[in-house]
Amino acid sequence: MEYFNVAILGCGTVGSGVAKILLDMLEELSARAGKKIQLVKIVDLFPKKAAANYNIPLQLFCGGSKDLSREEATRCIDEVIADPNIHLVVETIGGTSDYLYNIMLRILQSGKHLVTANKAMLAEKGNGLFQAASQHNVLLGYEASVCGAIPIIKTIRESFTGDKVLEISGILNGTSNYILSTMQHEGLDFPTALKNAQQAGYAEADPSLDINGGDAAHKLTILIRLAFGANIDYFALHKQGIEHISREDIDFAQEMGCSIKLICYAKQLDGKVFATVTPMMVKNENYLSKVNGATNCVEVKNLYGGKHYLVGKGAGSLETASAVVSDIVFAAKYQKVAVSMPELKDFDLVEAASIVLPYNITFATEDRPGITGLVTTAIGAQNINIDTVSHNRHNKEKAYFSVVTMPCTLRQIQQAIAEIRQKAPGLLLEEPKIIPILY
Amino acid sequence: MEYFNVAILGCGTVGSGVAKILLDMLEELSARAGKKIQLVKIVDLFPKKAAANYNIPLQLFCGGSKDLSREEATRCIDEVIADPNIHLVVETIGGTSDYLYNIMLRILQSGKHLVTANKAMLAEKGNGLFQAASQHNVLLGYEASVCGAIPIIKTIRESFTGDKVLEISGILNGTSNYILSTMQHEGLDFPTALKNAQQAGYAEADPSLDINGGDAAHKLTILIRLAFGANIDYFALHKQGIEHISREDIDFAQEMGCSIKLICYAKQLDGKVFATVTPMMVKNENYLSKVNGATNCVEVKNLYGGKHYLVGKGAGSLETASAVVSDIVFAAKYQKVAVSMPELKDFDLVEAASIVLPYNITFATEDRPGITGLVTTAIGAQNINIDTVSHNRHNKEKAYFSVVTMPCTLRQIQQAIAEIRQKAPGLLLEEPKIIPILY
Numbered sequence: 001m002e003y004f005n006v007a008i009l010g011c012g013t014v015g016s017g018v019a020k021i022l023l024d025m026l027e028e029l030s031a032r033a034g035k036k037i038q039l040v041k042i043v044d045l046f047p048k049k050a051a052a053n054y055n056i057p058l059q060l061f062c063g064g065s066k067d068l069s070r071e072e073a074t075r076c077i078d079e080v081i082a083d084p085n086i087h088l089v090v091e092t093i094g095g096t097s098d099y100l101y102n103i104m105l106r107i108l109q110s111g112k113h114l115v116t117a118n119k120a121m122l123a124e125k126g127n128g129l130f131q132a133a134s135q136h137n138v139l140l141g142y143e144a145s146v147c148g149a150i151p152i153i154k155t156i157r158e159s160f161t162g163d164k165v166l167e168i169s170g171i172l173n174g175t176s177n178y179i180l181s182t183m184q185h186e187g188l189d190f191p192t193a194l195k196n197a198q199q200a201g202y203a204e205a206d207p208s209l210d211i212n213g214g215d216a217a218h219k220l221t222i223l224i225r226l227a228f229g230a231n232i233d234y235f236a237l238h239k240q241g242i243e244h245i246s247r248e249d250i251d252f253a254q255e256m257g258c259s260i261k262l263i264c265y266a267k268q269l270d271g272k273v274f275a276t277v278t279p280m281m282v283k284n285e286n287y288l289s290k291v292n293g294a295t296n297c298v299e300v301k302n303l304y305g306g307k308h309y310l311v312g313k314g315a316g317s318l319e320t321a322s323a324v325v326s327d328i329v330f331a332a333k334y335q336k337v338a339v340s341m342p343e344l345k346d347f348d349l350v351e352a353a354s355i356v357l358p359y360n361i362t363f364a365t366e367d368r369p370g371i372t373g374l375v376t377t378a379i380g381a382q383n384i385n386i387d388t389v390s391h392n393r394h395n396k397e398k399a400y401f402s403v404v405t406m407p408c409t410l411r412q413i414q415q416a417i418a419e420i421r422q423k424a425p426g427l428l429l430e431e432p433k434i435i436p437i438l439y
Numbered sequence: 440m441e442y443f444n445v446a447i448l449g450c451g452t453v454g455s456g457v458a459k460i461l462l463d464m465l466e467e468l469s470a471r472a473g474k475k476i477q478l479v480k481i482v483d484l485f486p487k488k489a490a491a492n493y494n495i496p497l498q499l500f501c502g503g504s505k506d507l508s509r510e511e512a513t514r515c516i517d518e519v520i521a522d523p524n525i526h527l528v529v530e531t532i533g534g535t536s537d538y539l540y541n542i543m544l545r546i547l548q549s550g551k552h553l554v555t556a557n558k559a560m561l562a563e564k565g566n567g568l569f570q571a572a573s574q575h576n577v578l579l580g581y582e583a584s585v586c587g588a589i590p591i592i593k594t595i596r597e598s599f600t601g602d603k604v605l606e607i608s609g610i611l612n613g614t615s616n617y618i619l620s621t622m623q624h625e626g627l628d629f630p631t632a633l634k635n636a637q638q639a640g641y642a643e644a645d646p647s648l649d650i651n652g653g654d655a656a657h658k659l660t661i662l663i664r665l666a667f668g669a670n671i672d673y674f675a676l677h678k679q680g681i682e683h684i685s686r687e688d689i690d691f692a693q694e695m696g697c698s699i700k701l702i703c704y705a706k707q708l709d710g711k712v713f714a715t716v717t718p719m720m721v722k723n724e725n726y727l728s729k730v731n732g733a734t735n736c737v738e739v740k741n742l743y744g745g746k747h748y749l750v751g752k753g754a755g756s757l758e759t760a761s762a763v764v765s766d767i768v769f770a771a772k773y774q775k776v777a778v779s780m781p782e783l784k785d786f787d788l789v790e791a792a793s794i795v796l797p798y799n800i801t802f803a804t805e806d807r808p809g810i811t812g813l814v815t816t817a818i819g820a821q822n823i824n825i826d827t828v829s830h831n832r833h834n835k836e837k838a839y840f841s842v843v844t845m846p847c848t849l850r851q852i853q854q855a856i857a858e859i860r861q862k863a864p865g866l867l868l869e870e871p872k873i874i875p876i877l878y
Contacts, residue, residue: 025601025603028603029600033600149602151594151598159593159765161471161765161769163764163765287729304760305752306588306751306752310747310750312747312748313745321601322599326601329601
């Protein structure tokens with residue numbers, strides 16, 4: 001049986017998991033691939049630390065058990081790239097540095113397959129890499145970069161090939177979903193829920209990218225590229241995080257038969273891409289409302305096959321590693337066939353204020369007659385159809401009421417609010433909360 | 440661009456959908472496959488009827504618009520098999536006749552790829568076909584045979600290759616799920632729910648295979664073969680249908696925080712396969728309890744990646760056709776690579792009475808003191824641990840109470856019931872209902 005030799009660059013949480021699976025499942029993997037898949041080299045700055053978790057043999061590391069300087073590691077990486085007997089390189093270093101980008105590019109240019117879990121790099125600078133993979137007729141595998149163990153990449157690339165993807169939505173970030181779920185089900189406020197998520201290992205010490213929607217937006221950018229063949233600017237993608245979601249917002253949503261979830265949504269529309277990452281009020285009837293904890297769920301709406309949901313573990317060492325290994329097997333099995341990207345077209349994003357969605361607007365006002373009429377009149381004047389008006393809460397000083405609109409733009413809503421402020425200065429006691437609704 | 444020519448045998452619900460997608464998506468499909476995918480021939484007894492749904496050009500049919508005799512159709516099929524310019528044949532005739540089996544075998548032996556939606560044939564007589572595909576280095580594509588649009592076959596074959604499937608479960612039959620859902624949510628009894636399903640087009644005029652678990656068992660057999668490499672005897676697979684589920688059973692389950700679902704379940708155990716198709720009481724916390732209507736859901740538990748759920752449309756013309764077409768694209772794209780089956784081993788099935796599960800047993804007895812003690816003592820005497828005992832209902836003549844056991848076998852339960860009957864003849868006023876519980 002022909003050999004298929006693999007090297008791993010960066011042996012942290014995911015990289016060490018890949019090494020473990022490659023070593024543990026050697027025979028099964030080789031049987032599946034029709035080639036003898038061998039892990040031949042690992043490069044990491046701190047081999048002893050990297051090897052400890054899963055008992056990885058130290059002789060696999062470049063330099064053995066010795067910690068490496070950055071220069072030594074670079075030399076090891078150069079050796080891997082130059083080695084004609086290495087067929088595939090796993091990149092699990094992480095980050096979006098030019099240093100790493102050039103390493104990834106050189107791997108592809110050397111005719112080796114590249115498998116990566118690096119969503120930030122692919123979302124922000126992926127195009128050059130995909131082009132290089134295409135030119136050099138190798139696989140750029142990135143199953144692990146979107147939602148860990150959930151096989152959404154190969155599902156779109158190999159299984160939805162008899163169909164047309166119309167829309168993608170989902171819960172693509174486990175940390176924020178864990179936080180929102182515990183806020184809802186355990187009655188926590190945001191800071192406590194965040195601290196719990198960190199203690200449970202679901203959030204990093206610096207949780208910014210998880211909380212502010214950046215991580216989910218990386219994943220959505222990658223899915224948009226794959227499903228729509230659309231090259232969009234990650235930095236222009238509209239994203240809003242969950243930092244401003246309060247316990248009260250969640251209670252309020254529950255009263256209205258909804259859960260608040262950080263939702264990614266994308267569709268093609270007249271040659272543009274309409275995409276957003278934002279907290280939404282998801283109706284209880286919608287499947288996504290039932291996805292709790294760190295679980296991820298990707299919903300794909302296809303032309304012929306209708307709605308699909310893929311639910312699973314979006315993170316974790318072995319979970320993500322299993323996705324990396326599936327790409328290794330794929331490359332080994334189908335290596336003579338170019339897995340070419342369909343040609344990418346540059347697509348503009350619809351600007352956030354023009355995105356058409358149904359919204360829930362919650363107003364805090366004085367509790368006196370006439371206000372509902374004034375507010376709803378201003379909304380109607382912007383040509384927004386109102387679905388329902390609920391008077392959710394009254395207390396001594398304030399009345400909270402919410403207006404559910406039919407699909408409209410944020411711009412229309414903001415104009416309506418400006419008009420309310422102009423006609424009745426001081427009426428709005430708080431900044432109105434505007435949250436899209438997912439039915 | 441190289442041509443990749445396709446013929447369709449049998450242009451009914453699914454076959455005509457395949458023709459439509461091939462004709463409508465010609466360009467996209469060819470771009471994805473890197474080959475010009477062409478529909479060149481259709482064989483059907485009644486071309487005018489077959490062409491009507493989707494406006495399929497009659498000149499594609501063997502014999503043009505003319506209805507064919509069985510002999511003429513056979514001759515057309517022989518021509519397709521003999522034609523060296525046809526690369527792939529779609530079989531959407533259906534049934535498990537030797538006539539059809541031989542056609543399928545000859546297609547593979549002629550070096551053509553074969554794509555089929557025929558779950559009955561694959562479950563009952565598939566081995567010879569898989570062997571022939573392997574020997575002749577062609578693809579036997581069967582994505583459409585299990586759960587319509589849900590891409591479970593390629594997910595296991597191409598995406599879960601970095602992992603090990605431990606268990607498969609799910610709702611694999613949409614008709615029975617539609618019936619159980621409407622019984623639960625609309626308060627219907629079984630005959631009315633069945634009639635509704637037939638009127639809504641979810642159930643055939645003869646719904647036996649959907650109702651008695653046979654259809655689900657076909658799918659489970661196929662999944663067991665793929666995921667475990669295990670060759671089992673379809674006819675020996677334990678299956679129980681939903682015919683005996685009453686409105687009361689469903690109410691009762693709801694009182695206990697469960698929905699009744701027709702569940703397929705399989706795992707490997709010490710060189711045997713433990714598999715069953717049976718109604719289960721699914722706890723509300725379990726995802727499967729939320730899958731309603733004709734929707735299907737496959738749950739796969741993997742060693743590294745944990746639990747995966749794939750939810751989607753399990754039937755329908757274009758839904759199922761899109762799965763067939765994905766196999767056509769796959770064959771065209773990867774045709775030079777044998778998609779070999781891992782070697783199949785013959786596995787014995789664990790006999791139904793030895794399957795270990797937690798059960799709910801509902802007893803109908805007289806309403807008088809002492810009975811709970813007698814019944815639970817008999818259960819304990821069979822070495823069954825009891826989880827909870829609930830007194831769910833009392834009426835003038837009877838008390839209904841349920842015993843939830845820890846995992847045990849049906850044999851143990853039956854012995855306990857026999858002992859109760861022996862010790863207190865006449866105590867049990869109805870045959871106890873024994874339903875496994877899925878947590």
